Amino acid sequence: MRPFTFQRIQSLDQASARKANDGHQCIAGGTNLLDLMKKNITVPEVLLDITKALPDQIETTAKGIRIGAMVRNSAAANHDLIRSKFPLVSKALLAGASPQIRNMASIGGNLLQRTRCPYFYDTTLPCNKRNPGTGCGAIDGENRMSAIVGYSTECVAVHPSDLCIALAALDANVIIRTTDKKETIIPFKDFHRLPGETPEQDNNLPVSGIITAVDIPSNQFFKNAAYVKLRDRESYAFALISVAAALELNGNKIVQARLASGGVAHKPWRWYEAEAFLKGKNATLETFQKAAAIVVKETKPLSNNAFKVPMLKGAVEVALQNCLNA
Amino acid sequence: MAEGRVEGISKVTGSGKYAAEYKVDNVCYGVIVGSTIPAGEIEAYHLDDAKEVAGVLDIITHLNRPSIPAFENEESIKKSGFSLPVLHTDKVFFKGQPIALVIAETLEDATYAASLVTATYKQSSFNVDFDTTHPSIPLAGTGKERGTMDAWSNAAFVADAEYNIKHEVHNPMEMHATIATWVSKDKLKLWDKNQGVNNVQGTLSRLWKMPAANIEVISEFVGGGFGAGLLVWPHVLMTVMAAQQVKRPVKVVLTRPQMFTLVGYRPQAWQKVKIGADKDGNFLGILHQSKHSKSVYDNYREGITRISRMLYKIPNAKTEEATVSLNLSAPTWMRGPGDCSGAFGLECAIDELSYQLKKDPVQLRLQNLATEIDPDTQKPWSTNFLNECVEKGAANIEWAKYRKAQPASVKEGDWMIGYGMACGMWFAGRSKASAGIKMQKDGTISVETAMTDIGTGTGTGMQNIAHDNLGIPKNKIKVNLGNSNLPAAPSQGGSTGLSTMSGAVVAACNEFRKKIAELASVVDEAYKHVNPADIVFTKNGVALQTQGNRPVSYENIFAKNNLEIIDVQATSGPGEERQKYAFCSGAAHFVRVKVHAKTGKVKVDKIVSVVDAGYVVNDKAAANQISGAAVGGLGMALTEEQLVDHKLGCVVGNDLAGYHFPVNADAPIIDVSFIGKPDVNINPAGAKGLGEVGIIGMAPAVANAIYNATGKRLRNLPITPDKVLMA
């Protein structure tokens, strides 16, 4: 690990002012950053410990709920209000990592965790995201875990977060503080990026931007929400495919539906067409199967991950069905 | 239930020290730099940036390292038996091969400086692709062929299929680590993570051409081995060289990524099994062929087809094997080496045959098991209760009641339920070893041997055996292990540890009784003529069981003989019984799986393992071995696969997030039981080894259950959900 300076940050202003400097990087729970530093993937000169500067409360607001960026993943997952009114968030969080990691991991850090593509994680391998211009090792290498939508010839990595899938489904907003002391709000769907020509950029967080909170608008999805995650082992593994599904029902009629997936793209992916299809339909297995068929129409698997298409289809069906028994 | 481990408290309180945890004065730290190409030659090192890092003491490469006497020239390297002459060659055989060691005052300095070391290479072509290479490698006969292949060409039923197993990595929790210090110019001391201190001592003695007595190796606590600690690996030599170079103690701890390339793995394997039976299900013949990967620089080979010559009565049997050389690091023994892979082919093929025959696979096995005579050597088995394992396992999982003959016939919603079973067998070995007993004045004893306890419970077993023999309470018996200065013992491996030690401990107990009789006779003449077996050890002294008690206090024994300590040693090993009998441990594994029809998810929700391992010295430690092996078997069956990038020529995903061994949530409650009948011929305890047999047969049991659940025959491990879906 390269030697670095460690600074305790006291306020958000201080945090964003310093973060704008070259070689400065924030550390919250450290569960992702330290791994990246140990592997020389990220080599900051100055670490800004923002744990004391960030809000760490969960509050109700006029429009919904605000989760402070420093709230630990396990605290959020076990919070009464989240469990009762935003259960999808709790379910997604609990499907991620391990209890030890969730105890450390912050909400802000979860949004900013970097891909787990094995080529990204090994500095001796080519990777455009880590080292632009070196090529994509995964595109014709081991791409079983890689994307099936939204990728480019430069990068086929997927975003590893589970929480973000639920937040995408629930139309959350990311609250950001920048040096000009303004609060910027980025809707979740616009927060993460597709790789395109610049896979080194994961998201649209401004250079001086500090995530202070995530807002989730109140919704009627809490009765019928499900998170399905398929992975190579029962815990402590990233998603091959995950599906966040939520239904607002009137009797058996679907008033509104939300569907999002992890393990499929460079960013949390919403299935808008399938959501539109579900709207107004009866919540039956047949409807769900049709929605799942619409979902997979969009996909274009790589050399080693054709299985993700039927797996996604199955997972969408199961997630929608699970909404009814949630 | 037996009491816990002798080392339990030390382990859970952290007072027990693993190799890397010893505090050694003036120690400095070494970090290994690996090659970044899979094949070629090193042209130049670029060390300037690294040397500028504060705290860097030296960087050793093949150009400046102190030379290892046995690596003097090509010829001597060949003779040394050490396949990778680390830092004594400019050749690169695999990516990640150690090419330099950075030595610094702190681990942080060394780690940072190591990240700055680069080299220029002359690259050559390479090959890491097992699947496309093996078809062109010819097979050669192995083992004794029986009968002819023609004899069963008209068999009524034949199963004939190919099976594949991916490259698997041991990944014990404890990283391999070595601290080496030259105590004087010709005396070396090592704290090293390994499974056999005498093996490390002997290997270093050979390589450095110095007397073994001048090398002390300590491996008192071992955080798992699974076979990775049976060899001396390059990092150990590098640490010794470094300590020589900087004239200070040096510590090297492998990083987790290095654990994937520097301490072996289970090779990737291909198999083809063709097995025939008559219309009643009697096996007529088998052809078992296998090939496994190995490194270009190493000649590792494991007997994958051996199990097919041992398990069943098959009149005609032919086995063929080959290895496939790749630009990867060297594989090595991993729990159940050979047989574990071979059982996958054999036991799946038999399952396939059972469905053709429409015969219950339990019955088919019971009918064909060779429980009397070892078909390979034609010697009678000393004991083989595999049939009882099968019967008991079937009863415990209620096979007859729940297992349906028709695949894919039991459903619970989207879940398909199935049952599968398979057998495992492992030779029950025993080696020669020594043990010592020391008694203190207070009547407490310590039982000692150089053998390591890698988590297998060897120490606890030794305490149990000494207690059974001497009657001294367990809390007065200490166990000392894992130091090359202690009485010599072979490595802990191949399920021979306890079998070997039981003989040595019993011999030491007998020697101790003799010695006590001799010493007590100085106090009381009556002891001159006693049968040592007649001596009982009481709280304060010894007495006689039959000849009128005649107590003699420990105090008197020590005082009258002018002794500070009573110290005996004895050696014991296998004998004639090995000429007369064949020895094996056996296991039958039964599993129940749920397979999700829409997502391919497989959940093993019940495991029953029944093991014939002779007398069970400590049921808790023994059951612990079997359930651990079962989880290892689940990994082999469902999750473990080292990815290899064929274009770049290297392993990828070399960390615990990328390589999926099972976690607790993957393991159901594992119902372990033992037949428990002593094997009176193998050793004084009657105990056969059981470390490997728990994993052998587990993967095919799972694959067979998946077939029963889904009707899909999955012949390539690991059976990840994608394979289930796409089949």
Ligand SMILES: Cc1cc2nc3c(=O)[nH]c(=O)nc-3n(C[C@H](O)[C@H](O)[C@H](O)COP(=O)(O)OP(=O)(O)OC[C@H]3O[C@@H](n4cnc5c(N)ncnc54)[C@H](O)[C@@H]3O)c2cc1C
């Ligand atoms: C083995 C393993 C398995 C895992 N499995 C899963 C899984 O299955 N699913 C899943 O979702 N996650 C998983 N995780 C990832 C885990 O959720 C993330 O590591 C964690 O959420 C990151 O949060 P943190 O607070 O520790 O972030 P840190 O590591 O502290 O920071 C991560 C990044 O975010 C930046 N940062 C942090 N907070 C802020 C802020 N408020 N404003 C601006 N920048 C900020 C840091 O500068 C850094 O670049 C796993 C992690 C590990 C190590």
